[in-house]
Structure formats: C-alpha cells, structure tokens
Amino acid sequence: FRIPDLIIKKRNGHELTKEEIEYFIKSVCESNNNSVIQESQLGAMLMAIFFKGLNFNESYYITDSMMKSGARFSFKKHRNLVVDKHSTGGVGDKISLPLAPALAACGLKIPMISGRGLGFTGGTLDKLESIPGFKVSCSKEKIEGLIDEVGCCIVGQTLELNPADRILYATRDITGTVDCIPLIAGSIVSKKAIEDLDALVLDVKVGRAAFMNKLEQAELLADYMIQISRKLGLKAGVFLTRHDNPLGFAIGNQIEIIETVECLHGNISSDLEELVTSYGGYLLQRVDRCETMKEGAQIVLEKLKNGEALVKFRQMLIGQGVSREIADQLCKRNYEAVFAKNAVYVSTIRAQLSGNVKSIHALELGLLCSKLGAGRSKAGDDIFYEVGMKLIKQVGDKVEKNEPWIEVYHNSEHFDSQFAHKIMNSIEIVDYAVTSESSIIKII
Numbered sequence: 001f002r003i004p005d006l007i008i009k010k011r012n013g014h015e016l017t018k019e020e021i022e023y024f025i026k027s028v029c030e031s032n033n034n035s036v037i038q039e040s041q042l043g044a045m046l047m048a049i050f051f052k053g054l055n056f057n058e059s060y061y062i063t064d065s066m067m068k069s070g071a072r073f074s075f076k077k078h079r080n081l082v083v084d085k086h087s088t089g090g091v092g093d094k095i096s097l098p099l100a101p102a103l104a105a106c107g108l109k110i111p112m113i114s115g116r117g118l119g120f121t122g123g124t125l126d127k128l129e130s131i132p133g134f135k136v137s138c139s140k141e142k143i144e145g146l147i148d149e150v151g152c153c154i155v156g157q158t159l160e161l162n163p164a165d166r167i168l169y170a171t172r173d174i175t176g177t178v179d180c181i182p183l184i185a186g187s188i189v190s191k192k193a194i195e196d197l198d199a200l201v202l203d204v205k206v207g208r209a210a211f212m213n214k215l216e217q218a219e220l221l222a223d224y225m226i227q228i229s230r231k232l233g234l235k236a237g238v239f240l241t242r243h244d245n246p247l248g249f250a251i252g253n254q255i256e257i258i259e260t261v262e263c264l265h266g267n268i269s270s271d272l273e274e275l276v277t278s279y280g281g282y283l284l285q286r287v288d289r290c291e292t293m294k295e296g297a298q299i300v301l302e303k304l305k306n307g308e309a310l311v312k313f314r315q316m317l318i319g320q321g322v323s324r325e326i327a328d329q330l331c332k333r334n335y336e337a338v339f340a341k342n343a344v345y346v347s348t349i350r351a352q353l354s355g356n357v358k359s360i361h362a363l364e365l366g367l368l369c370s371k372l373g374a375g376r377s378k379a380g381d382d383i384f385y386e387v388g389m390k391l392i393k394q395v396g397d398k399v400e401k402n403e404p405w406i407e408v409y410h411n412s413e414h415f416d417s418q419f420a421h422k423i424m425n426s427i428e429i430v431d432y433a434v435t436s437e438s439s440i441i442k443i444i
C-alpha cells in the first residue's frame with residue numbers, strides 16, 4: 001500500500017479494507033522513526049476520516065489495530081475484580097480522579113489508561129501532572145505492581161501501551177479532528193480493551209460542552225462503543241449524561257486536583273457526587289459486590305466520606321512518583337505547600353443582576369481556559385497548570401447583583417475587557433427558582 005493512495009481513497013468516500021487500516025495504524029506507530037507516514041499525511045487522513053466517516057467494520061478494524069499496536073495486560077489472578085471507567089470528555093470532568101481510589105478502597109482493581117486534554121476538555125493526565133513528581137508514563141510491569149499493591153493507577157498511553165492512540169490522540173487534539181464518532185470510539189475502546197477488564201462503564205456526554213451535541217449522535221457513539229467492545233470480548237455499559245454546565249466547581253489542572261482532594265475529604269458538589277457514586281455503584285454491582293447500583297453508590301460515598309479513598313489516593317501518588325512529603329501535604333489539604341506556582345492574576349467576575357443561576361456555559365469557559373494556557377495548540381505545548389477557573393456559584397444557587405460568581409486564575413496581559421465580557425455572558429441568571437437536575441439521561 002501507499003499512504004497517499006489510502007488518503008485519496010478515504011477522501012473520495014470509499015471503504016478501507018481491514019488490511020489497509022492495519023497498514024495505516026502500523027505506519028502511524030512507525031512514524032517516530034520518520035519513515036512511512038509524515039505528520040502532514042496523518043493530519044490529512046484524520047481529516048478525511050472526519051469528513052467521510054468510517055462504517056462499523058472500518059471502526060472495528062481501526063480499534064482492533066490500535067489495541068494490538070502495543071502490549072496487553074492479563075489480570076487472571078484478580079478475576080472479577082478488574083474494572084474501569086472512561087469518559088468522552090467534558091469541562092471540569094474530574095470524575096476518574098476520586099473514582100479510581102474509591103473503587104480501590106472497595107477492594108477492586110483499576111488499571112486506568114487515561115488521556116490528556118483534548119480540544120476544549122481537560123485531560124486527567126495533565127491534571128495529575130500538575131502534582132510535582134507525578135508520573136503518567138509507567139511500564140507494564142510497574143502498572144502490574146501498582147495494581148497488586150495499591151489497587152489503582154492512572155497512566156497514559158506509551159510506546160509500549162497503545163502507541164497508536166498515543167500518536168493519534170495528540171494529533172487529533174491539534175488538527176480539529178476530535179469530535180468524530182469512529183475516532184472517539186477507536187481511541188477509547190482500544191485503550192480499555194488492553195486492560196483485561198471484568199467490567200467497564202463509559203460516560204458518553206451530550207450537550208453544548210460535549211463532543212456530541214445531539215442525543216442521536218451520542219446514542220450512535222454509545223452503540224459503536226458497545227458493539228465494538230462486545231466484538232473484542234469486553235463488557236461495557238454506557239451512561240448518557242447531559243453536559244451543558246461545568247462539572248463541579250473547578251476548571252483547570254491544579255485547581256481540579258484541589259477539588260479532587262476536597263472530594264476525597266467528603267466535601268463534594270452534588271453534580272460530581274451523583275456521577276462518581278453512580279459509576280462506582282454500577283461497577284460494584286457488575287462484579288457482584290452488591291445487589292443494586294444504588295447500594296453500590298452508597299458504598300462508594302462511604303469510602304469518600306470515611307477517608308479510605310483518600311488513603312488509596314495517597315498510595316497511588318507515592319506509587320506513581322510523588323514524594324511522601326508532597327503526597328502528605330496534598331492529602332492534608334496544604335495546597336500552598338504543594339503547588340509552588342500560583343497564577344499571576346486573579347480576576348473576579350461579578351453578576352450583572354440578581355436572581356438564580358439557570359446555566360453556566362461550560363463550552364465557552366473551557367475554550368477560554370484553554371486559551372489562557374490550560375490547554376495546547378501544538379503537540380507538546382507546555383501547559384500552565386496554575387491557570388484555571390473557580391465557580392463560586394453553581395446552577396441552582398441564588399446570586400445578588402455585583403456578587404462574585406467566578407474567579408479566573410491566569411498569567412495573561414491578554415485578559416482584556418473582551419475576555420472578561422465573554423465570561424460575564426457565560427452565566428444565565430433568571431428571576432425564578434431553579435432546581436439542579438440529574439445529569440443522567442439513560443443507562444444502556
């Protein structure tokens with residue numbers, strides 16, 4: 001095969017064969033040695049896929065090839081204990097961070113391969129790397145050791161573990177090819193399929209701050225992921241969840257770690273609590289640790305409130321390279337001792353009128369946060385971990401005119417009146433009572 005021919009074939013809307021897809025993925029993995037495929041060709045192929053799509057068979061083949069691009073785990077000795085959760089991505093979505101240690105505190109094993117920031121959404125790995133010393137690149141043996149000893153780890157794709165997704169993920173982030181059903185399905189399922197799981201729950205977000213804005217698209221993505229998982233022998237369930245407002249009170253990297261630690265002290269906002277406990281409850285039930293999901297959710301909440309999840313979080317930090325001293329300071333909520341670097345500016349935005357908060361435009365805030373330095377515009381761009389936003393008010397809260405509703409932490413002289421205006425317009429305040437609703441649309 002020749003890569004230019006494959007690009008033209010897809011650009012013209014034709015179906016790629018299994019062998020052609022395998023060749024493409026193999027070439028992607030060899031691209032580090034600058035031979036078979038050039039970066040420009042990779043970008044062109046991703047854009048062709050974005051516009052022309054991949055049918056179910058092509059999507060299955062790309063997922064299977066990505067999964068086989070690296071090593072795979074075998075957790076036989078932990079049978080019926082190995083679980084994971086993955087999200088399609090959101091603004092302020094830090095669910096995995098408290099969930100993995102909470103499940104480990106229940107005795108489960110969570111070998112979580114996660115991702116960096118993608119588009120306007122934050123990445124679990126970037127958030128963790130804001131903790132001094134935290135290492136997201138771990139060898140297979142190291143991960144196996146963490147699973148035996150701690151019960152959980154949160155790591156990234158490496159040259160050894162799904163190298164194909166490592167490259168495609170970073171390229172999609174900077175080529176406008178993130179919100180594409182077969183590429184999301186391939187990326188997520190190929191990572192989870194190497195983890196030798198007993199149960200998997202997928203959070204497919206839908207709404208204005210999700211990659212899928214419409215319910216029909218989200219249902220199609222869910223269906224692709226369930227069917228591909230099934231063909232790969234992986235048992236996956238999907239929660240379709242509404243994502244219009246930021247999740248929790250923090251958007252950013254360092255600040256979402258702070259929110260996670262607060263959550264592990266039982267100080268958790270209701271929207272985050274609902275999803276962390278529901279996913280935990282679902283997984284506990286799937287591996288027969290309880291009768292119902294509700295019962296499981298109660299167990300997870302207990303682990304968050306009684307400090308057992310925090311103990312696991314601390315062990316995970318130390319296991320993944322953080323010094324005991326930093327881990328202790330962080331777990332004791334001594335944030336200033338952990339995060340040496342603070343944003344140069346804190347801009348407080350105030351409400352323009354009195355009333356109740358009906359909505360907060362998560363997409364707008366996610367994009368602004370990324371522009372202020374919390375995200376990337378080129379592969380390998382440095383991230384400013386200290387950049388972020390803290391919601392003082394959340395949906396359903398009362399607010400008075402001139403009361404602060406959000407704080408923005410940034411280093412930028414570019415934070416001008418236009419920026420401030422965009423944030424000001426991201427809140428919708430109404431004169432009637434607002435109740436915050438469940439974000440779970442349905443479970444498949």
Ligand code: URA
Nearest residue numbers: 088089115184187188
């Ligand atoms: N998470 C992933 O791992 N991949 C995607 O494409 C989107 C979310």
